[in-house]
Amino acid sequence: PNMLLKITKVSKRHDECKYIEEIRKFPDYEKYYAIPENKCFLLRPHDRFYEYLEKLVEMEKLPIFGGDLHAFFVNYAGKEDLQDSIAYLNDNHFSPIWHNYSDIMNFTTQIINAIRFLHDRKICHLDIKPENIMINDEKKQFRLIDFGFSSKEPFNDYVFDLRGTPGYF
Numbered sequence: 001p002n003m004l005l006k007i008t009k010v011s012k013r014h015d016e017c018k019y020i021e022e023i024r025k026f027p028d029y030e031k032y033y034a035i036p037e038n039k040c041f042l043l044r045p046h047d048r049f050y051e052y053l054e055k056l057v058e059m060e061k062l063p064i065f066g067g068d069l070h071a072f073f074v075n076y077a078g079k080e081d082l083q084d085s086i087a088y089l090n091d092n093h094f095s096p097i098w099h100n101y102s103d104i105m106n107f108t109t110q111i112i113n114a115i116r117f118l119h120d121r122k123i124c125h126l127d128i129k130p131e132n133i134m135i136n137d138e139k140k141q142f143r144l145i146d147f148g149f150s151s152k153e154p155f156n157d158y159v160f161d162l163r164g165t166p167g168y169f
Contacts, residue, residue, distance in 0.1 A: 003073040006036065006145075007043070007053065009064040014148035016070070019123060023147070026121060032114035034077035034134055034143045043069040077134035077143035085135055096137050103140070110142045122153035 008016065020035050029035070043050045045067070054065055080088075089095040097103060111133065118125060125132075126149040134143045 002076040003037075004034075004076055005071060006074045007064070007069050007071045008148065010042070010068045010070055011148075016072075016146060016148040019147055019150050019152055022121075022152070023118075023123070026117070029117075030075065032110075032117050032143060033147075034075050034145045035147065036072040036074050039072060041071040043071050074145065076136075077145060078136035078141070080135050080137070081131050082133040082135060082142075083130035086130060097135060097140070106140055107142055111144075114142075114144050118150075124151050124155070126150055 006016075008014065016036055017038075017040060020038075023029050023033060023035055043053075045065075050069065053069075085095060085097050089098055097107075111128075115125070115128070125144060125147065127146055128144065132144060132146045134145055135141075136143070
């Protein structure tokens with residue numbers, strides 16, 4: 001009940017589980033992040049569930065299909081991401097999240113604390129964007145997700161290449 005199924009394209013450049021065990025060792029990591037469970041399932045194009053997923057999101061034209069997919073469960077961090085919340089606010093001129101300046105300061109403080117938490121432990125997220133910030137509007141909590149491009153000092157693996165989502169480089 002407190003888990004979400006996440007499905008991503010299999011890529012050598014994007015490994016969401018690379019530093020998960022290390023992050024999991026940090027006290028209070030759940031306060032800032034929603035990370036995958038240990039088990040990761042491989043979905044192949046001929047699998048029935050793969051076909052079901054393609055039909056489910058065919059209007060979205062997602063570029064993840066065409067090869068194997070990783071599927072895993074992530075601890076629940078909220079029912080929408082920051083991108084959805086901003087779109088809702090723009091469309092409806094109202095938001096259950098953003099009422100006043102204090103709400104914006106709360107969000108900013110939580111995200112800065114999450115980034116500092118990682119950086120103090122020598123890990124860079126490298127893909128912070130609205131879609132990777134989940135919102136639990138009942139508790140006014142924000143959590144970072146998707147550590148697929150993250151890197152750890154001495155940064156000998158990812159930092160020297162272009163990584164992340166092109167629109168957010």
